Amino acid sequence: MLLRFFTITLFVLSHFCMAAQETTHYSQVFTRSNQVCYSYYVLKSNKNVKHGEYVSYFRVPGNHYRSIRNNPDSVAHYIWQRGVYVNGKKHGEWVEYRSPGVLQSTGAYDKGKKTGLWLQSRENGEVLEKYDYTTRQRQTPDIRIPVHYPPKARKAGIQGTVKIEYRLQADCSVTETRVIQSVSADCDREAMKNLLKLYGYLKKYGPANGCEAKMDTFVVKFNLE
Numbered sequence: 157m158l159l160r161f162f163t164i165t166l167f168v169l170s171h172f173c174m175a176a177q178e179t180t181h182y183s184q185v186f187t188r189s190n191q192v193c194y195s196y197y198v199l200k201s202n203k204n205v206k207h208g209e210y211v212s213y214f215r216v217p218g219n220h221y222r223s224i225r226n227n228p229d230s231v232a233h234y235i236w237q238r239g240v241y242v243n244g245k246k247h248g249e250w251v252e253y254r255s256p257g258v259l260q261s262t263g264a265y266d267k268g269k270k271t272g273l274w275l276q277s278r279e280n281g282e283v284l285e286k287y288d289y290t291t292r293q294r295q296t297p298d299i300r301i302p303v304h305y306p307p308k309a310r311k312a313g314i315q316g317t318v319k320i321e322y323r324l325q326a327d328c329s330v331t332e333t334r335v336i337q338s339v340s341a342d343c344d345r346e347a348m349k350n351l352l353k354l355y356g357y358l359k360k361y362g363p364a365n366g367c368e369a370k371m372d373t374f375v376v377k378f379n380l381e
């Protein structure tokens with residue numbers, strides 16, 4: 157019990173001392189601009205060691221920065237990376253965007269090493285990959301494939317629901333596809349493309365145990381607004 161008390165006390169004191177270390181703030185602006193490119197802190201005792209919040213930004217196009225620079229929420233939309241360094245190592249929650257407002261990846265570090273569940277944007281944002289660095293297991297991703305309305309069908313005012321019957325294999329491949337409810341040739345092709353893309357993504361980014369082998373029906377609705 158006494159040993160446990162001293163262990164906890166030592167941890168608390170070391171954490172307090174780490175957090176209380178004096179730091180110096182650094183920032184840099186983009187060329188020919190007043191916009192901050194990145195902002196971070198370093199230890200006063202060693203300026204090569206980052207310690208504290210780190211933020212980097214995408215460059216705001218044109219003269220738009222002048223109109224938003226006094227609005228923290230608007231400027232935050234252009235964050236590229238954000239997180240915290242502790243004694244030179246990434247620690248805690250970090251987030252990175254591939255373009256303003258569009259997620260690239262997010263998750264947590266533990267003294268420079270990724271830990272827990274990480275989300276990674278793939279395939280132009282259509283796939284949100286999930287990987288647990290604690291268990292070393294890939295999880296079922298979130299997949300959002302937009303339905304592109306065929307121009308000819310839209311112009312002709314064609315709408316309705318396409319249904320495709322298919323056999324799903326254990327490796328997430330698709331066979332024996334058959335359109336059982338058609339809207340138009342163009343809409344049918346678009347629905348088939350989305351079906352094959354969906355399971356192509358699951359095969360590439362899905363869990364290690366694959367898919368459940370079965371016969372199923374894929375449904376895509378084409379509705380004119």
